[in-house]
Structures are given as structure tokens and as C-alpha cells.
Amino acid sequence: MSLNNEVLDCIHKRRSTRRFTERQISSGQLDALLDAAIWAPSGGNNQSWLFTAIQKKSVLLHLNQLVSEGFQRWVPDDDYPGKHAMKKRSKQDGYNFYHNAPTLIIASNKPNYENAMADCTLALGNIFLAAQSLGLGSCYINQLHWLRADPDVRAYLLEMGIPKEHTICSSAAIGYTGEKPPAPARKKGTINIIR
Numbered sequence: 001m002s003l004n005n006e007v008l009d010c011i012h013k014r015r016s017t018r019r020f021t022e023r024q025i026s027s028g029q030l031d032a033l034l035d036a037a038i039w040a041p042s043g044g045n046n047q048s049w050l051f052t053a054i055q056k057k058s059v060l061l062h063l064n065q066l067v068s069e070g071f072q073r074w075v076p077d078d079d080y081p082g083k084h085a086m087k088k089r090s091k092q093d094g095y096n097f098y099h100n101a102p103t104l105i106i107a108s109n110k111p112n113y114e115n116a117m118a119d120c121t122l123a124l125g126n127i128f129l130a131a132q133s134l135g136l137g138s139c140y141i142n143q144l145h146w147l148r149a150d151p152d153v154r155a156y157l158l159e160m161g162i163p164k165e166h167t168i169c170s171s172a173a174i175g176y177t178g179e180k181p182p183a184p185a186r187k188k189g190t191i192n193i194i195r
Contacts, residue, residue, distance in 0.1 A: 014128055016181070017099070018181070020100055020178050021178045025176070033174065034105070037127050040126045043113075048110050049109045052106045054104045057102075066156055068097075072091070098139075102175045104141070104173055105124075109167060110165070137176060138172055140172065144168045144171050145168050
């Protein structure tokens with residue numbers, strides 16, 4: 001049973017975009033995305049997050065170079081296949097951890113705060129749905145979280161105003177979709193209802 005609802009429709013149409021055009025999003029669109037982020041719920045209404053939006057191409061490309069170099073030093077702390085695949089992919093020509101999106105929004109938070117990751121993830125969820133509603137593509141990016149302790153990456157993020165006291169929770173690649181992927185099938189057995 002499906003309900004005719006604008007928000008639910010937006011949820012069903014959203015996809016992770018990994019091919020973006022070079023066209024930059026407007027200032028109004030960026031403001032709307034960041035506003036959506038800060039209206040997300042947070043534990044105890046702490047709102048201790050920081051959202052850093054990067055649109056300057058030279059900064060993004062330099063950050064990508066530091067991430068690529070950081071992956072060569074990085075040792076994954078578990079067996080998650082995505083981590084090992086990304087470490088391998090970072091050695092390839094043309095590697096770009098944010099899929100060449102024109103805008104990257106980094107979510108950071110207090111490291112000693114139990115809900116830091118959850119709060120930032122909820123905020124990014126708002127960003128992804130807002131992006132969909134504005135005709136934009138988006139993708140959840142893990143790599144800066146994985147390399148949050150890399151000294152070169154952290155030094156550069158500090159230059160951008162991200163406090164050294166913050167942990168990097170996650171980030172969002174945002175832009176116009178170059179190629180819209182098909183909807184992946186939903187796995188069965190992931191819902192349990194007790195009435």
C-alpha cells in the first residue's frame with residue numbers, strides 16, 4: 001500500500017549519485033541544504049555539529065590529493081569490504097573520493113559526544129532529501145571519516161575552519177546528476193512488525 005505523499009515520494013526517488021555534471025549549485029540551493037541540515041534532530045537538542053561546505057575546485061582537488069595519499073598510509077580497522085576497495089581504488093588514475101561533485105559538505109562534531117555520528121547522519125539525511133526535492137543529486141561519503149586521524153588531511157581541514165577538537169563524521173557530495181542510477185531492489189526480511 002502506498003500513500004500519496006510528497007515526502008514519501010521524495011524518499012522513493014532519491015538515489016546515490018556518483019556521476020555529476022560540472023554545473024555548480026546556486027547559493028540559494030546551498031543555503032536551503034544547510035538549513036535542512038540544522039533542522040535535523042540531535043541528541044538532547046545539542047546541535048553541536050558543524051557543516052563545512054566546499055565549492056572551490058582547487059580546494060576540493062587538493063583535498064582529494066591528500067585523501068589519496070592518506071589512503072596509502074591508512075590501515076583499515078575492520079574487514080568492511082568498502083574500506084579495502086577504496087584503499088585500492090585510491091591508487092588509480094582519476095580517483096576522486098567525492099565523485100567530482102561541485103559541492104562537498106563535511107559534517108563534523110564533538111568526538112567525546114556519544115551521539116556525534118548519529119546527529120550528523122540524521123542531518124545529512126535531511127540534506128539528501130532536500131537535494132532530491134531541489135532536483136539535485138547527492139551521495140554519502142565515508143572517506144573523510146575513515147581518514148579523520150590522518151595528520152595531513154586534518155591539517156588541511158583545520159585550515160578550512162574545522163576545529164581540531166572535532167571528529168569528522170561524514171560528508172555529502174552534491175551537484176547536478178550526470179547519470180541517474182536505477183533503483184536497487186529492497187532486501188526482503190528487513191522489517192519486523194509486532195502488533
